[in-house]
Amino acid sequence: xxxxxxxxxxxxxxxxxxxxxxxxxxxxxxxxxxxxxxxxxxxxxxxxxxxxxxxxxxxxxxxxxxxxxxxxxxxxxxxxxxxxxxxxxxxxxxxxxxxxxxxxxxxxxxxxxxxxxxxxxxxxxxxxxxxxxxxxxxxxxxxxxxxxxxxxxxxxxxxxxxxxxxxxxxxxxxxxxxxxxxxxxxxxxxxxxxxxxxxxxxxxxxxxxxxxxxxxxxxxxxxxxxxxxxxxxxxxxxxxxxxxxxxxxxxxxxxxxxxxxxxxxxxxxxxxxxxxxxxxxxxxxxxxxxxxxxxxxxxxxxxxxxxxxxxxxxxxxxxxxxxxxxxxxxxxxxxxxxxxxxxxxxxxxxxxxxxxxxxxxxxxxxxxxxxxxxxxxxxxxxxxxxxxxxxxxxxxxxxxxxxxxxxxxxxxxxxxxxxxxxxxxxxxxxxxxxxxxxxxxxxxxxxxxxxxxxxxxxxxxxxxxxxxxxxxxxxxxxxxxxxxxxxxxxxxxxxxx
DNA sequence: ATAGGGTTAG
Numbered sequence: 188x189x190x191x192x193x194x195x196x197x198x199x200x201x202x203x204x205x206x207x208x209x210x211x212x213x214x215x216x217x218x219x220x221x222x223x224x225x226x227x228x229x230x231x232x233x234x235x236x237x238x239x240x241x242x243x244x245x246x247x248x249x250x251x252x253x254x255x256x257x258x259x260x261x262x263x264x265x266x267x268x269x270x271x272x273x274x275x276x277x278x279x280x281x282x283x284x285x286x287x288x289x290x291x292x293x294x295x296x297x298x299x300x301x302x303x304x305x306x307x308x309x310x311x312x313x314x315x316x317x318x319x320x321x322x323x324x325x326x327x328x329x330x331x332x333x334x335x336x337x338x339x340x341x342x343x344x345x346x347x348x349x350x351x352x353x354x355x356x357x358x359x360x361x362x363x364x365x366x367x368x369x370x371x372x373x374x375x376x377x378x379x380x381x382x383x384x385x386x387x388x389x390x391x392x393x394x395x396x397x398x399x400x401x402x403x404x405x406x407x408x409x410x411x412x413x414x415x416x417x418x419x420x421x422x423x424x425x426x427x428x429x430x431x432x433x434x435x436x437x438x439x440x441x442x443x444x445x446x447x448x449x450x451x452x453x454x455x456x457x458x459x460x461x462x463x464x465x466x467x468x469x470x471x472x473x474x475x476x477x478x479x480x481x482x483x484x485x486x487x488x489x490x491x492x493x494x495x496x497x498x499x500x501x502x503x504x505x506x507x508x509x510x511x512x513x514x515x516x517x518x519x520x521x522x523x524x525x526x527x528x529x530x531x532x533x534x535x536x537x538x539x540x541x542x543x544x545x546x547x548x549x550x551x552x553x554x555x556x557x558x559x560x561x562x563x564x565x566x567x568x569x570x571x572x573x574x575x576x577x578x579x580x581x582x583x584x585x586x587x588x589x590x591x592x593x594x595x596x597x598x599x600x601x602x603x604x605x606x607x608x609x610x611x612x613x614x615x616x617x618x619x620x621x622x623x624x625x626x627x628x629x630x631x632x633x634x635x636x637x638x639x640x641x642x643x644x645x646x647x648x649x650x651x652x653x654x655x656x657x658x659x660x661x662x663x664x665x666x667x668x669x670x671x672x673x674x675x676x677x678x679x680x681x682x683x684x
Numbered sequence: 685a686t687a688g689g690g691t692t693a694g
Contacts, residue, residue, distance in 0.1 A: 217685090248685055275686040282687090310687040346688040377689045409690040416691080447691045478692040485693095510692050517694080545693055552694085576694050611694095 201238060209242055213249040222253035229258075240265060244272045251280045268300075275307040278315075287315040291324075310343040317351040325351050339367040346375045353382030371402070377410045380417075389417035393426060406433070408442035415448040419455035427452040443469065447476045454483035472503070478511045485518040493518040494527070507534060509543040516549035525557040542569060548576045555584025560593075573606055582615035591623020598632070610645050617651035621658065629655045646672070 199205075209228060216225040229246060232239035239246065243266045250259035263269055263277055274297045281290035294312045297304065304312075309332055316325035329348060337344060345368055352361035365371070365379050376399045383392035396414040400406065406414075411434050418427035431449060439445050446469045453461035466472075466480045477500040484493035497515045500507075512535050519528040532550055535541040541550070547570050554563035563584045570577055578601050585594035598616045601608065608616075613636055620629035633652050636644050649672055656665035 214685090244685055251686095270685095272686050277686090279686060305686090307687045314688075341687090343688045348688095350689065372688095374689045379689095381689065407689090412690045444691045449691095451692070473691090475692045480692090482692060508692085513693055548694060580694085 201241075205237065206242070209237070209239075210245055213242065213245040216249040217252040220253045222250070222255050222258075225249045225253055225255070226258070229262075240267075244270055244276070247273050247276050251276055256280060256284075269302075271297075271302055271305055271308065274302060275305070275311065278308065279311045282311050282314055282318075285318070287318040290315040291319065291321070306337055306341045306344050309337065310341070310347040313344070313347040313351045317347075317354040320355070322355050322357075325355070339364075342368070342372050342375055346372075346378045349375060349378040349382065353378065353385065356386060358382055358386055358388065371399070371404060373399075373404055373407055373410060376404060377407075377413060380410060381413045384413055384417050384420075389420045392417035393421070393423070396430075400433075405437065408439045408445040411439060411442075411445035412448040415445070415452040419448075419452035422456050424456040424458070427456060440468075441470065443471060443473060443476060447479050450476075450483065451479050454479075454486065457487075459483060459487045459489065472505065474506050474508055474511060477503075477505055478508070478514055481511070481518065482514045485514055485521075488521070490518045490522050494522075494524075507538060507540075509540050509546050512540055513543070513545040513549040516546070516553055520549065520553035520556050523553075523557050525553075525559070528553040528557065541566075542571055544570070544572070544574045544577060548574065548580050551577055551580040551584060555580065555587055558588060560584050560588045560590060573601075573604060575606060575609065575612070578606070579609075579611045579615055582612065582619060586615050586619035586622055589622050591619040591621075591625050591628075594619030594623075595625065595628055595632075608640060610642060610647070613642070614645070614647045614651065617648055617655070621651050621655040624655075624658060626655060626659045626661075 209232060212228045213225065215221070216228070225246070229239065231237075232242070240262070243262055246262050247259045250256070250262065259277065259280070263273055266273065274293065278290045278293050278297075281287070281293065290312065294304070294308065294315070297308070309328065313325065313328065316328065332344065332348075339345065345364060348364045349361045352358070352364065361379060361382050365375065368375060376395065380392045380395050383389070383395065392414055396406070396410065396417075399410070411430060415427060415430060418424075418430065427449075434440055434445050434449070446465055450462045450465040453459075453465065462480065462483045466476070469476055477496070481493050481496050481500070484490070484496060494515065497518070500511070512531060516528060516531055519531065528550070532541065535543075535546050535550075540546050547566055550566045551563045554560070554566065563581060567577060567581045578597065582594045582597055585591070585597065594616050598608070598612070601612075613632065616632055617629060620626075620632065629652060633644065633648065636642050636648060649668065652668055653665045656662070656668065
């Protein structure tokens with residue numbers, strides 16, 4: 188190799204043969220991810236006085252494919268006038284590494300230097316805006332795209348735009364972009380289906396899926412995965428099963444995403460056995476697959492089986508994430524399995540997920556249920572931010588352990604910090620009052636549901652109040668309260684009987 | 685040469 192290089196250096200440094208020689212080396216580095224060879228070639232060029240910046244695009248590409256951002260960035264910063272391809276390569280690297288802000292910064296520098304952005308640039312930078320929630324800037328760039336005539340021609344740009352508006356919750360604008368495309372491809376349609384699903388428009392998602400199939404666009408595993416969520420949310424078993432058939436017909440039955448979503452669809456439709464069948468047919472189970480199965484079993488009160496599946500998962504050394512931990516904890520919580528809960532807490536600490544808000548809420552819940560309010564409170568106090576579900580769990584913990592005044596105290600603290608309580612909060616704090624016999628406090632809270640928070644008292648809230656009044660021996664007032672409800676529930680009468 | 689969509693939880 189060395190001698191070949193010497194030979195090439197003997198030629199004029201800019202000769203096209205030398206040029207092609209380096210191009211072929213760098214291309215190979217990019218394919219093999221061979222960073223050592225890339226550095227060697229780079230060094231060689233420098234040493235021989237080869238004008239290597241002329242190959243800057245290739246060098247940057249090679250370095251980025253090897254994962255060596257810093258090397259790539261150094262070349263990039265050395266280039267007096269980087270080509271738009273270089274800018275795009277750097278920007279797309281930052282997007283792929285979820286360093287969206289750096290991508291945006293680079294884009295701004297690019298504009299400042301007068302480099303004209305192309306379709307590649309836009310498809311990347313729109314994703315960064317979506318990530319960072321930069322609504323105004325996203326809109327501005329969309330406007331510039333339209334002026335440049337790039338708005339409705341390129342499918343990559345189109346789906347990036349649809350995805351961006353979807354992430355901003357602006358479905359009408361996403362649809363407007365979508366409608367500008369005569370021919371639609373699978374990614375463009377999937378982006379909008381996902382948008383409908385994530386914004387609670389499940390019916391529209393299913394209809395769009397049908398349009399797509401009828402229009403001759405072939406769905407893939409991502410499409411199936413998204414539309415199945417919609418079927419599950421609508422508990423439309425029939426549609427779900429039709430799509431199950433379609434998955435088989437088009438050969439996507441081995442794809443993880445569509446299978447996991449299928450499992451979940453059956454779960455939401457109440458067919459646990461179907462979920463188990465789908466699960467057993469999945470060959471390469473990942474964290475999401477396992478978690479979906481455990482979650483299905485916990486939801487349908489098959490906690491023992493859920494925890495056994497969780498143990499299988501641990502035995503398989505599959506990575507756990509916050510979803511897994513919180514779901515497994517919910518399973519333990521129903522059975523009040525304190526030791527198991529503590530052990531999962533240990534795992535959470537070990538992988539640094541003990542402060543995740545879902546995990547924390549589940550921990551507070553299980554410790555509360557197991558009578559360890561102090562441990563629940565320790566998790567609560569360790570939380571980084573205020574979270575409604577965690578506060579609700581903590582209030583429930585106090586309520587279950589007859590520490591009514593502490594529940595009320597926490598409730599007041601919550602109001603002072605400006606967080607709005609919901610129905611669950613009131614059920615918790617009212618049952619705490621009931622357990623502790625805090626009559627006046629209970630009345631005050633009950634009236635504040637409507638007066639201060641604009642909520643309508645639920646049947647649970649009435650039940651708590653009736654319980655509270657009954658315990659205080661105020662049967663007359665309890666009866667009066669019941670007559671105020673338009674359709675009295677039998678439970679209420681049983682409580683004071 | 686550089687680019688777009690997905691699955692699991694209160």
